[in-house]
Amino acid sequence: MSNMGSRVLIYGGKGALGSVLVNHFKSMKSWVASVDLVPNEDADFNLILSESTLQGQSDQLKKLDDELQGSKLDAIFCVAGGWAGGNAASEDFVKSCHSMAMQSMWTSVLASELSSKHLKDGGVFTLTGAQPALKGTPGMIGYGMAKAAVHQLVASLAEPNSGLPSDSLVVAILPVTLDTPMNRKFMPNADHSTWTPLQFIAELFANWCSGVERPANGSLLQLFTKDGSTSVVPAEK
């Protein structure tokens, strides 16, 4: 595999998708850093975020400067996130908007900052949006809002003078439902053959790093899964 010897960072490296990514890139002999609230023991380097504010976490991430000593990363995959439902009349509306912003937007912002500093020219940077957030999401307003912000962030980062290294690729994956243990637990009777396997995403990302089927810069890539098979469909601009 041409990923051997590559250096990648997984933002959200202890989550369900993040853990699969860590293991996949480790199996390909990459050096793997994980950013999360808790360590991923399989990663080569862990950055633990204990601060609760955006600026505080940004400061904590500066430890990466010492570790990398100016060497660059081949890819940064931001797969942190979470889910909360609720409409504007929900008792937890404000709370859910805040937690969704922290889990999707702030992680994406901090991963963008890391990419501007540590990604190599021509490197790969992925963010995680959500297919439903391409339209209104009245039953999960905070979630949709935060994900729409991530979508627009990708559009900004893909343009010239965005602050990313030259020739880098920035895209977002837009899952509908990921096949995670948590989703299996809470939706045991759903049709799991329409959920996107995490391993599919790991292989997709590894391909992009190898230059295989690299999508257009700035793409919002919907992941549609049917009968266990996933297709990658760019959203129209």
Add this chain to the structure above:
Amino acid sequence: MSNMGSRVLIYGGKGALGSVLVNHFKSMKSWVASVDLVPNEDADFNLILSESTLQGQSDQLKKLDDELQGSKLDAIFCVAGGWAGGNAASEDFVKSCHSMAMQSMWTSVLASELSSKHLKDGGVFTLTGAQPALKGTPGMIGYGMAKAAVHQLVASLAEPNSGLPSDSLVVAILPVTLDTPMNRKFMPNADHSTWTPLQFIAELFANWCSGVERPANGSLLQLFTKDGSTSVVPAEK
């Protein structure tokens, strides 16, 4: 004017646009509440936000319950906002993302909460987006991201079961540049005939409250001004 006796709330009522709205609705004999960091002396009722967190401000806004005693508002206009530039490599990138979220997203979220509680059936609720944020905004990433979140919030709120009162109208105005004293100060040599006059927006809002030229629910209304004349152009979905 059929706005006589109406009750409106201006979120951001001491800002440039907010102040014009307060005065315009006062001139039409409406009862006007202002929400802002400082009071607007022309308003009938001021809600001052001194807390710095989203939840803290949400708690402060509960004072409106006591004032209204269950009576409903005809309209809520959220015109709070701010501007900051910067790309992902800017030193202030993280800071600007945070301040833009607070000034555009959190105000929109709190105004949405107020609308779910205090707007009358068939009432008018406006938010403030930004025309440039319909696409990528590499030179003002935090700003574009926060405004894109507001756009998607409008799409959510306009759908059934969003938590807003029945038959209410929710739209966003998407200015390019508003003709404010601050913009005149910082861009003295710009072509001011392409900037949108604040009074135009006040009259637009008053019309909608009177049922005149009420736009489609969920519209993102671009404000294009040329030779001092403004047209209202819904963005394509």
